[in-house]
Amino acid sequence: EVQLVESGGGLVQPGGSLRLSCAASGFTFSDHYMDWVRQAPGKGLEWVAHIRNKAKSYSTEYAASVKGRFTISRDDSKDSIYLQMNSLKAEDTAVYYCARDTYGNDYWGQGTLVTVSS
Amino acid sequence: QAGLTQPPSVSKGLRQTATLTCTGNSNNVGNLGAAWLQQHQGHPPKLLSSRKNNRPSGISERFSASRSGNTASLTITGLQPEDEADYFCSTWDSSLSVRVFGGGTKLTVL
Numbered sequence: 001e002v003q004l005v006e007s008g009g010g011l012v013q014p015g016g017s018l019r020l021s022c023a024a025s026g027f028t029f030s031d032h033y034m035d036w037v038r039q040a041p042g043k044g045l046e047w048v049a050h051i052r053n054k055a056k057s058y059s060t061e062y063a064a065s066v067k068g069r070f071t072i073s074r075d076d077s078k079d080s081i082y083l084q085m086n087s088l089k090a091e092d093t094a095v096y097y098c099a100r101d102t103y104g105n106d107y108w109g110q111g112t113l114v115t116v117s118s
Numbered sequence: 119q120a121g122l123t124q125p126p127s128v129s130k131g132l133r134q135t136a137t138l139t140c141t142g143n144s145n146n147v148g149n150l151g152a153a154w155l156q157q158h159q160g161h162p163p164k165l166l167s168s169r170k171n172n173r174p175s176g177i178s179e180r181f182s183a184s185r186s187g188n189t190a191s192l193t194i195t196g197l198q199p200e201d202e203a204d205y206f207c208s209t210w211d212s213s214l215s216v217r218v219f220g221g222g223t224k225l226t227v228l
Contacts, residue, residue, distance in 0.1 A: 035217060045155075045163065045206050047217035061215050103168040104153025104208060111162055 002026040002107045004098050009112030012088055016116070020083040022098030022109060029079040030054060033101040036072060036083045038094035039111075046094070048072075050101070051081060066092075088116045122147065122207050124220035131228045134197050138223045140190040140207030146218055152190035152207040154183055157222075159203075167192065169209055194225075202227045 008020040020036070033056075036048040049072035050061040060072050071084040081098055093116045099105035123141040130136040140152050151170065155163040165174055167183035180195045190207055207220040 037217075037219075044204075044222040045157075045208070045219045047208075047219060050217060061217075063216060097162055099163075103170050103172070104165055105155070105163070106165045106168065106174060108162040108164070 002100070004100065004107055004109035006096065006098055006109045006112040009096065009114045011115045011117065013118050014088060014090060014116055016088050017084070017086045018088065018114060020085065020096055020098075020112060020114070022081045022083075024079045024081075024098075024100070027100070027107075030076040034072075034074065034081045035099045035101050035105060036070075036081075036096060037099055037105065037108075038092075038096045038114075040091075040094040043094075048096070049083060085114070088114075090116050092116050121218050122152065122209070122220035124205075124207060124223045126221065127224045127226065129226040129228055130197055132197055132199070136194045136197060136201075136225060138192045138194075138205050138207075138225070140192075140220050142188050142190075142209065142211075142218070144188060145213035146188075146209045146211040147185065147190050147207075148188040149212055150209050151185050152183075152209045154181075154190075154192045155206045155208060157204045157206065163206060166205075197227045199227055201225060 003025045005023045033052045051072045052059045069087045074081045095111040097111045098109045100107040154167045157163040166181045171183045204222045206222045
């Protein structure tokens, strides 16, 4: 059974940092591209970042709203992806989901809530 | 970043058919198709159809996806109360190298 479990969310002050983790199981993690997608309270889905596999040199892409502040990474030895979030703003407040990419995001975690507030 | 355009809401009666639309451009929907996701309140999204219009195992045959030009569609037949949810389309934009989502359609089953 495919499972994605996010962790690391919480309350952080504006300008602060947070590192999210997503642990995967139930599939050959190293083969797959992965995404972080967020959802602000009462809003729609917003793509955050994308990381490809080793065959594609672990290349990454970012939404314009987070480029230069967020960094996506992966550790295939731990079947995990990460999202390092720096210089956080109030508008980054959202539930952050990790999702597998197979011609669309076919598996999603339950999400972890990030709240940016003083 | 340009997103995909979905109608904010659609209302249909029980056992009727609903068709949800998602409009992009030649760099995203027109080139790569669109995936469809269903989200119930308080739950993560669930994939209903991939960009290749394939239904994952366990997804009802009542859900079918198609594409014409730059517009993707999701048709839901025999509407049930449990189909009441938010529906999002999503794809990759090959020109911008970003994933794009539609704003979502809230489907109400009357």
